[in-house]
Amino acid sequence: xxxxxxxxxxxxxxFEPRYGAKKTSYQDAKRRPxxxxxxxxxxxxxxxxxxxxxxxxxxxxxxRWGAQERAGRDEARGIRSQAGGDRRRDDRPARSxDDRPRRDDRPARSxDDRPRRDDRxxxxxxxxPERRERPGVGSRDxxxxxDDRPARSxDDRPRRDDRPARSxDDRPRRDDRxxxxxxxxPERRERPGVGSRDxxxxxDDRPARSxDDRPRRDDRPRRDDRSAHSxDDRPRGERQPRDDRRxxxxxRPSFRSDRPGRSYDDRTVRNSGDSDRDRRGTSGMGRxxxxxxxxxxxxxxxxxxxxxxDDRPARSxxxxPARDDRARRDDRARRDDRxxxxxxxxxxxxxxxxxAKRAAYEQHADVVHEKLQAQAVQAEEVADVSFSxxxxxxxxxxxxADLGAASPxxxxxxxxAPILSGKDVLARGRTGSGKTIAFGAPLVESVLRxxxxxxxEFGRSPKALILAPTRELALQIDRTIQPIARSVGLFTTxxxxxxxxxxxxxxxxxxxDIIIGTPGRIEDLEKQGKLDLSEIRIVVxxxxxxxxxxxxxxxxxxxxRLVDPDAQKLLFSATLDREVAALVDEFLxxxxxxxxxxxxxxxxxxDHRVLVIDHRDKAEILTSLVDRxxxxxxxxxxxxxxxxxxxxxxxxxxxxxALHGDLNQAKRTRNLEKxxxxxxxxxxxxxxxxxxxxxxxxxxxxxxxxxxxxKTYLHRSGRTGRAGRAGTVVTLIPRQRRRRMTEMLDRxxxxxxxxxxxxxxxxxxxxxxxxxANVDR
DNA sequence: AAAAAAT
Numbered sequence: 001x002x003x004x005x006x007x008x009x010x011x012x013x014x015f016e017p018r019y020g021a022k023k024t025s026y027q028d029a030k031r032r033p034x035x036x037x038x039x040x041x042x043x044x045x046x047x048x049x050x051x052x053x054x055x056x057x058x059x060x061x062x063x064r065w066g067a068q069e070r071a072g073r074d075e076a077r078g079i080r081s082q083a084g085g086d087r088r089r090d091d092r093p094a095r096s097x098d099d100r101p102r103r104d105d106r107p108a109r110s111x112d113d114r115p116r117r118d119d120r121x122x123x124x125x126x127x128x129p130e131r132r133e134r135p136g137v138g139s140r141d142x143x144x145x146x147d148d149r150p151a152r153s154x155d156d157r158p159r160r161d162d163r164p165a166r167s168x169d170d171r172p173r174r175d176d177r178x179x180x181x182x183x184x185x186p187e188r189r190e191r192p193g194v195g196s197r198d199x200x201x202x203x204d205d206r207p208a209r210s211x212d213d214r215p216r217r218d219d220r221p222r223r224d225d226r227s228a229h230s231x232d233d234r235p236r237g238e239r240q241p242r243d244d245r246r247x248x249x250x251x252r253p254s255f256r257s258d259r260p261g262r263s264y265d266d267r268t269v270r271n272s273g274d275s276d277r278d279r280r281g282t283s284g285m286g287r288x289x290x291x292x293x294x295x296x297x298x299x300x301x302x303x304x305x306x307x308x309x310d311d312r313p314a315r316s317x318x319x320x321p322a323r324d325d326r327a328r329r330d331d332r333a334r335r336d337d338r339x340x341x342x343x344x345x346x347x348x349x350x351x352x353x354x355x356a357k358r359a360a361y362e363q364h365a366d367v368v369h370e371k372l373q374a375q376a377v378q379a380e381e382v383a384d385v386s387f388s389x390x391x392x393x394x395x396x397x398x399x400x401a402d403l404g405a406a407s408p409x410x411x412x413x414x415x416x417a418p419i420l421s422g423k424d425v426l427a428r429g430r431t432g433s434g435k436t437i438a439f440g441a442p443l444v445e446s447v448l449r450x451x452x453x454x455x456x457e458f459g460r461s462p463k464a465l466i467l468a469p470t471r472e473l474a475l476q477i478d479r480t481i482q483p484i485a486r487s488v489g490l491f492t493t494x495x496x497x498x499x500x501x502x503x504x505x506x507x508x509x510x511x512x513d514i515i516i517g518t519p520g521r522i523e524d525l526e527k528q529g530k531l532d533l534s535e536i537r538i539v540v541x542x543x544x545x546x547x548x549x550x551x552x553x554x555x556x557x558x559x560x561r562l563v564d565p566d567a568q569k570l571l572f573s574a575t576l577d578r579e580v581a582a583l584v585d586e587f588l589x590x591x592x593x594x595x596x597x598x599x600x601x602x603x604x605x606x607d608h609r610v611l612v613i614d615h616r617d618k619a620e621i622l623t624s625l626v627d628r629x630x631x632x633x634x635x636x637x638x639x640x641x642x643x644x645x646x647x648x649x650x651x652x653x654x655x656x657x658a659l660h661g662d663l664n665q666a667k668r669t670r671n672l673e674k675x676x677x678x679x680x681x682x683x684x685x686x687x688x689x690x691x692x693x694x695x696x697x698x699x700x701x702x703x704x705x706x707x708x709x710x711k712t713y714l715h716r717s718g719r720t721g722r723a724g725r726a727g728t729v730v731t732l733i734p735r736q737r738r739r740r741m742t743e744m745l746d747r748x749x750x751x752x753x754x755x756x757x758x759x760x761x762x763x764x765x766x767x768x769x770x771x772x773a774n775v776d777r
Numbered sequence: 778a779a780a781a782a783a784t
Contacts, residue, residue, distance in 0.1 A: 469780065497782050520782040551780065637778060661780060687779055708778085 376597035390416040392445050399487035400441060403480065409434035410596040415570075416442045424569045424591035426544070426584070428576040430604065431718020432694065433596065435572045439466075439540050440481040443570070446538055447513050448488045456489065460511040461535040465563065468542045469552060471496040471518055471665060472672055473692040477542060478516045485514055495531065497521040498665030505530050519547075519555040526562060533562045543691045544571035545579045545711065553582060560587045574718060575711040606721035607728045608752035609767070610741055615734050620759045622704055623652050625730065626682050628768040630699040631675065634684040635716050637705035645704060646684040656682035659689050690715045694722065700768065703731040706740075710747035717750075730767055 387397045387408055400406075408416065411429030418425050419442035429435050447463045466481070468474040474496045482492045493507040495517030504521070508531055515522070515531075525531035539560065541547050547556050560569075560583070569588050571580055576595075584591060613621055626632050626649055636642040639660035649656035657671040657680050668688075675683040676695050683689070684704075690712055698720045707713045713731075720727030731752070733741050738754065745752055757763055 471781085501783095518781055520780095522782095524782050546780090549780095555781070639779080690779090 376595055385413045391420045392441055395487040396441055396445055396484055399484045403483060405437055411435060412438040414594040418592050419570060420445060422568055424588040426571045426576055426591050426593040428573060428595040431574045431715060432722040436477055436480045439570050439572055441484055443538050443540060444484045444488060444490060447490055450537060458511050459509060461532040462512050462515045463535055464514040464538040465536045466516040466540040468518060469546050469691060470688050471498060474516050474518050476694060481516060490514060492516055495522050495525060519559060522559060523555060536563045536567050538568045539563055540570045543573050545573045545575055545577055546691060548580045548583055556583060575714055604721050605724055605726050606717055608750050610731045610733060610752050610754045611757040612735055612738060612754055613732055613757055617759045618732060619648060621764060623649060624764050625702055625768045627654055631697050632682045632700045632702060633698050633719050634702045634704055636684060636686060639686055642684045642686050649682055654682055655680045656684055659683055659685040661688055687712060699727050701729045706731050706733045706737060710744050713744060713748045728767060
C-alpha cells in the first residue's frame with residue numbers, strides 16, 4: 001500500500017490545523033532549556049543499527065562550532081539545527097507573549113555601550129548612522145590572494161592531489177583539469193558564463209547600452225503614491241541627481257542623505273559606462289579592482305549583459321541536439337538574452353510579463369545567469385575582525401557567542417558593516433557559509449538602533465521582514481535570529497502557511513519587531529489587515545535568486561511594493577546571480593555586492609560522483625546506497641517519488657521519512673526533526689529541502705533524480721560537507737543523460753567522475769560505507 | 778516539477 005497514493009483528502013488534510021502537534025511542541029518548549037525534549041528520540045527502533053539514544057547524540061549545549069571547526073573556516077556554518085536544537089526548540093515558544101516580561105520587569109537595557117546614540121535618533125524610524133570606513137575588509141592586497149586563498153585551512157582534509165590548486169589566477173581551463181578521463185566528457189570550450197573568465201574579451205564587445213529610454217523611477221506611479229510617506233521631508237530635488245551611468249544600483253539615485261559617503265558605494269559594480277575605469281581600478285574600485293582582476297573575473301554589471309559568446313548551451317531538456325545543432329540553439333539563447341536583460345526596458349510592465357513568459361520557457365532550460373560581480377573579500381583579511389568591531393552591540397555579540405559564533409566568518413565580516421551603514425547589500429556566500437548571521441545580526445542591531453529610546457509599544461508594527469522560500473527555512477532562520485533579537489529585547493515571529501493563523505495574528509497584535517516568513521501567508525495577513533508592512537525598514541530576501549524565479553517573483557514584487565521604497569534591502573544566496581535583476585532594478589538603491597574570494601562550491605570538502613545506471617536497477621541501487629550508518633539525504637524530483645522512495649526504504653528495513661509539499665506542515669516539521677535529531681537516518685525530499693536547510697552531519701547526498709539546474713545541484717550538494725566536514729554527493733543518471741549531466745556539472749564548476757554501476761558493484765559499498773565505520777574493519 | 782495561502 002503505497003503511501004503516495006494521495007487521496008484527494010491528502011491535500012485537504014494538509015490544511016487541517018494540527019493543533020495536537022503544535023501544542024506538543026509548544027509544551028515541549030515550555031520545558032526548561034536543560035531538559036531534553038528529545039526524550040523519546042530513538043526509542044522507536046532500538047533494534048535498528050542506526051539507533052542511537054537521543055541523549056548520546058545531543059551533548060547539552062555543545063558549541064556549535066568547535067575551535068577546530070572554525071579553524072577550517074572553509075565552510076560556513078550558518079545554522080546548526082541540531083547542536084542547538086533542543087535548546088532552540090525550547091526557546092521558541094518562549095515566544096508566546098504570555099510569559100513575556102512586563103515592560104517594567106524587563107531587565108534594564110543598557111544602551112550605553114552602543115555606539116553613538118546621538119546619531120541614531122536623528123532619523124525617525126531607521127537611523128542610518130554614518131559609519132567609518134570599515135577596517136580590514138577594505139584594504140586588500142591582490143597579489144597575496146593567489147597563494148593564500150586557503151586562509152581556510154583544510155588541515156583535516158587530505159589534499160586533493162589530483163586537483164590543481166584552485167586559485168582563480170592560475171585556474172586551469174576546464175579541459176585541462178578534466179580528471180575523469182574514463183568518462184569521456186565532451187570537449188568543452190571555455191565556458192563564459194558562470195565564472196565569467198573571459199572578461200576582457202567580453203567587456204570589449206559589450207554592446208553599448210542605452211538606458212535613456214527607460215522610464216525614470218520617480219515617474220512610476222508607485223513612487224509618487226509613496227511620496228507622502230514619512231520620508232517626504234526629504235527635498236524632492238535630491239532625488240534628481242542622476243547621470244547616464246546606470247548600474248544595477250543606479251536604477252535609483254542614491255538620495256539617502258544620511259548615507260555614508262561613497263565609501264561603500266564605490267564598491268558597487270559599475271555598468272558598462274564605467275567599466276573601463278573600473279577595470280583599471282581607478283575610482284573607488286581601486287583596491288577592489290585589483291582583486292577583481294586577479295580574480296580573473298570581468299567587472300560586470302547587471303545592466304550590460306552582452307550577447308553570449310557562442311557556446312552557452314541554453315538547453316531545454318527536450319532537445320538533445322547533435323553537436324552541429326549548437327549554432328541554432330545558441331542563436332536562440334542569444335536572442336533570449338537580448339530580450340531578457342539587455343533590451344529596451346521602456347515598457348517595464350510589458351517586459352515583466354515577457355519575463356514571465358521567458359521564465360516559463362527557461363524553466364527547464366537551466367539558463368545560466370551571469371554571476372554578479374562582487375567585491376571579493378579575503379578570508380584571511382577578516383580573520384582578526386570581531387563582531388563588536390563591526391559595529392554590533394555587546395548583547396548581540398554575546399548572543400552570537402552563545403550560538404557558537406565567536407568571531408565572524410568571512411561573509412559576515414564582509415556584510416555586517418555595510419548593512420549597518422544602511423546600504424542595500426547583495427551577498428553571495430556558498431552553502432553553509434554563515435549567511436543567516438551575516439544578515440541577521442546586523443538586522444537586529446539596526447532595528448535596535450532605530451528603536452533606541454523608544455518604548456516598544458503594544459501592537460507596534462514590525463520593522464524588519466525576512467523572506468524565505470520554504471517554511472522550514474523560515475523556521476530555521478528564526479531559530480538563529482530569535483536568540484539574537486531576544487538578547488536585546490526585540491521580538492520575532494514566524495509568518496508562514498500551513499499552520500493556523502491565530503497564533504501568528506496574536507503575536508502581531510501584541511507587536512513584534514522582526515518577521516520571518518514565506519510570501520503567501522505574509523501577503524495573506526497583509527490583505528486581511530492583520531499585518532502592517534508600512535513600517536518595515538529592512539527587508540531580507542534569503543535565497544534571493546530563487547525568490548526571483550517564476551512563481552516567486554510576482555509575490556515578492558507585490559510584497560516589496562507594500563514596503564516603504566526607502567527600506568533597506570538585503571539579498572542573499574549561495575548562487576546569487578543576475579536572476580535577481582528584476583528585483584534589484586526595481587527595489588534596490590546602489591547596492592553593494594559581496595562574496596568571499598575563492599569560495600566557489602568546488603573548493604569545498606565535498607566529493608562528487610555520478611553513477612550511470614540502468615533504469616531497472618535504480619530502486620535496488622538506491623536501497624543499497626541508503627543502507628548505511630551515516631545520515632543520508634535523498635533528493636527526488638517529485639513528491640510522489642519522494643514518498644515512494646521513503647516507503648521503499650522503510651520496507652527494506654531502513655527507517656526513512658519523506659519531506660515534500662504534499663505533507664501537512666506538522667508532518668513536514670516532524671519528519672525534518674526526526675532527521676535532525678537522528679531518530680531517522682534517511683530523509684527523502686523534494687527540492688523543498690534543497691536550499692538553506694541545515695541538518696548536522698549529513699555525509700551523503702543522493703540525487704535519485706538528477707537536478708535540471710546547476711544551481712539546484714549546488715544547493716542540494718550543499719546539504720552536506722558543512723562545517724568543513726567531508727561529504728559525498730552521488731547523482732544517479734540513466735545512460736542517455738550523461739551528456740546533459742556533464743554540461744550541468746560544467747556549469748556548476750564541479751568535477752565528478754562518472755562510473756557505470758550495476759547492482760552489487762563494489763563501488764556502491766564503497767560509497768555508502770565511506771564514512772561508515774564498517775569499511776575499514 | 779517544486780514551492781508558496783487557503784478553500
